[in-house]
Amino acid sequence: MADLGLEHHAVVTVRDTEGRVLAVRFLPGAKDSRLRKRYLEKVVNLQKQTRVIPEGETFARDLWEKITNFNDYLAHWVSRQIVDFAALHGAKIIVFENLRNFRPEKGTRSHRLNQKLGYWLRRGRIVRYTEYKALHAGVLVVRVSPANTSRRCPLxxxxxxxxYTPGRENGNKLARCTACGKVKDVSADFLATENIFDRFLCVYAS
Ligand SMILES: [Zn+2]
Known part of the structure; x- marks a missing residue:
């Protein structure tokens, strides 16, 4: 089960047919997100200075190219890690959330740009690259509906x-259940893989 999160590039869990976790791999992404954010802030600043969309401007083209190359490099790296991890543990199927209908939430301008690139470009690319690499490794890739995977308590x-993130407003690092209270202080991205597995069972094992 692969969850492509904000805190991490991905959280990947290997599970048996009962859903028991056999292995977990976190691919931390905070450092790369900061780097991407810096590039984007430069673009936003250029936008403010010139009051034009810098995408077509020569002086900004270089920046956009850097971001695109960076995202591409990351997508290759993350998809390679996912497929190698699956192969290492003999997994036969990789399950992603289907993000085709995903829409980023509202936020500041650079935040919105960041999410746009983060979710639409990078995530879609990671899934496509994973499908390609998995095909060569003899591993199947399926996508399940992402509805409520980060909101539903698996217990x-x-x-x-x-x-929430301890000591920060609007954080989303950890997860807790406000109903049963049995889930607390677990990685939110890890929790999502729990729900992705349940969704997968519902669709494919019934
Ligand atoms: Zn609960």
Whole structure:
């Protein structure tokens, strides 16, 4: 089960047919996200100075190219890690959330740009590259509906998951259940893989 999160490039869990976790791999992404954010801030600053969309401007083209190359490099790296991890543990299927209908939430301008690139460009590319690499490794890739994967409590089934980061407002690093209270202080991205697995079972094992 592969969750492509904000805190991490991805959290990948290997599970048996009962859903028991056999192995976990976190691919931390905070450092790369900061680097991408710096590039984007430069673009936004250029936008402010010139009051034009810098995408077509020569002086900004270089920056956009850097971001694109960087995203491409990351997508190759992350997809390679996912497929190698699956192969190492003899996994036969890799499950992603289907992000085709995903829409980023509202935020500041650079935040929005960051999410746009982060979610639409990078995530889609990671899934495509993973499919390609998995094909060569003899591993199947499937996508399941992402509805509520980050909101549903895997223990009580309520849509009661709250995301937070200790000491920070609007953080989304950890997750807790406000209904049953049995889930607390777990990685939010890890929790999502729990729900991705449940969704996968519902669709493919019934
Ligand atoms: Zn609960």
């Amino acid at each position: 009580c089934g309520e849509l009661s998951i709250e995301r």
